[in-house]
Amino acid sequence: MLQKTSGIVISQVKYSESSLIVKIYTENFGLKSYIVNSVRSKSSRTKSAYFRPLTLLDMVVYNKATSSIQRISELKSLYAFATLPYEKNKILIGLFMAEVLSKTLKEEHPDTELFQFLVSSFILLDKMENDYANFPLIFLFRLSAHLGFFPSSVNDFYVSLPGMQLSIEEEAILNELSITDNNIFTGINNTIRRRLTRLMIDFYSVHLDNFNNLNSFEIIKEII
16 A cells, blocks of 8 residues: 655665665654665666665655565655755764664654654754754753653763763753753863763663664764
């Protein structure tokens, strides 16, 4: 049956000589895998750029409950990014967020609030002209609320990560992040930002299986 849905590209792997298997987090069906035939061939009418991580799509798809891999009938861009796929630092942050999502989005059921949060987050990052070095840290905070383990205060970190030590300034920042909806949080120096982002990754690892070893963090910590 053909059905419409919006989607966020999470990852892709090559399949055969010219095809891809793409994981897409859809608004209506949750996380799904789609095979896209001949997309890497010169004669393909479907642009491979559609399947870059975090690309936002409008799709008409075949959705068969008995199949683990679905097919896409039609697709077009849901939102055309102006900077996210082109600016080096934003590309790296985008790869970090895509890896986080690849380790957290497991369920094949729809979550409209989570989907809309992700779409609005990516569009916000795309539009930001500066002061986006804090974005990965803020994104991890906001995403945790949708995943069910949002830290309501710094005490949640001490409970989840025994032996952890924080400075007074770090405690204050974590407490502020737990009570504010401000997505443009400033006033964090590089050293503290990296420490707190690493701390959030460790916090995720306590609450989620197989969340450790985020390769992209080693890349983005050079730019945040």
